[in-house]
Amino acid sequence: MILLDGKKVSANVKAEVAKEVKELNEKGASVCLAVVIVGEDPASKIYVRNKKRACEECGIKSLEYALPENTSQEELLSLINKLNSDKEVNGILVQMPLPKHLSEKAVIDAISPLKDVDAFTDANVGKIMIGSYNFLPCTPAGVMELLKSENIDIEGKNCVVIGRSNIVGKPMSMLLLHKNATVTICHSRTRDIASICRNADLIVAAVGRKHFLTADMVKEGAIIIDVGINRDENGKVCGDVDFENVKEKASYITPVPGGVGPMTISVLMKNTLKAAALQRDTEI
Numbered sequence: 557m558i559l560l561d562g563k564k565v566s567a568n569v570k571a572e573v574a575k576e577v578k579e580l581n582e583k584g585a586s587v588c589l590a591v592v593i594v595g596e597d598p599a600s601k602i603y604v605r606n607k608k609r610a611c612e613e614c615g616i617k618s619l620e621y622a623l624p625e626n627t628s629q630e631e632l633l634s635l636i637n638k639l640n641s642d643k644e645v646n647g648i649l650v651q652m653p654l655p656k657h658l659s660e661k662a663v664i665d666a667i668s669p670l671k672d673v674d675a676f677t678d679a680n681v682g683k684i685m686i687g688s689y690n691f692l693p694c695t696p697a698g699v700m701e702l703l704k705s706e707n708i709d710i711e712g713k714n715c716v717v718i719g720r721s722n723i724v725g726k727p728m729s730m731l732l733l734h735k736n737a738t739v740t741i742c743h744s745r746t747r748d749i750a751s752i753c754r755n756a757d758l759i760v761a762a763v764g765r766k767h768f769l770t771a772d773m774v775k776e777g778a779i780i781i782d783v784g785i786n787r788d789e790n791g792k793v794c795g796d797v798d799f800e801n802v803k804e805k806a807s808y809i810t811p812v813p814g815g816v817g818p819m820t821i822s823v824l825m826k827n828t829l830k831a832a833a834l835q836r837d838t839e840i
């Protein structure tokens with residue numbers, strides 16, 4: 557079994573980004589990500605802190621807008637519009653989930669597709685479908701980087717994605733398909749997931765349930781990617797995969813933490829750099 561080390565691969569990706577940012581700085585240009593967080597969700601605060609730390613590592617300037625829980629839709633949209641037209645801001649990230657009274661769809665729709673570093677806007681989602689992207693979807697692209705780091709070729713392989721969310725499952729399936737995998741998407745209404753998984757050469761678990769994928773669902777030698785971030789009964793972070801037992805059968809497996817999570821953030825850094833390039837080429 558080979559561990560797919562997200563911390564190591566992510567450090568390499570960030571080092572490449574840092575090198576390019578330094579070159580831009582030397583030419584007098586800078587790269588800037590605006591991060592918007594509304595409310596006090598503890599997990600969101602940790603994600604925002606990690607993203608800001610990654611920006612520092614890459615030499616990317618980060619601007620944090622921490623808005624109170626009772627922020628109105630109009631106030632949030634007005635901030636997004638201001639950031640859209642601010643030439644110093646290259647990328648805009650609104651940390652999800654938003655408080656219930658705010659429309660996530662309306663907020664995403666308001667972000668300029670050229671600054672949409674999460675690749676959540678309709679325009680960028682459409683590009684992912686076609687396979688001609690400005691921005692890669694962060695988590696699925698992070699998974700692809702991990703596979704590339706070990707030269708894992710997925711052409712013709714049976715790949716099963718468990719989960720069909722707009723941010724993970726669906727774009728993950730598209731990226732695998734673009735690499736000529738045969739992709740099956742499973743979800744809460746799928747019948748007999750275990751037998752579908754047992755036929756898979758590669759499984760991506762993006763369910764959000766601790767120990768969802770157990771060893772009896774995995775064929776010998778399968779590649780296992782665990783996107784899940786859950787907490788066990790002791791409050792410890794764990795994924796969707798029963799790691800201790802599944803690792804005995806897997807050829808490659810990602811740990812949680814230290815697998816897909818760090819990759820998501822390094823792709824965000826890549827996207828912010830890309831956004832800066834796009835804006836240099838385009839009149840906003």
Ligand code: NAP
Nearest residue numbers: 695719720721724743744762763764783784785816817820
């Ligand atoms: P989500 O929107 O809640 O989607 C979960 C998916 O799992 C849904 O498609 C759901 O099916 C499916 N599902 C739920 N219960 C199931 C069951 N019993 N059998 C089969 N399928 C089932 O979650 P998400 O945003 O995609 O995130 C998934 C996990 O990844 C979460 O733990 C999240 O924290 C984590 N995550 C990690 C990263 C990272 O950087 N590592 C990034 C994003 C998310 P239906 O569609 O039928 O409801």
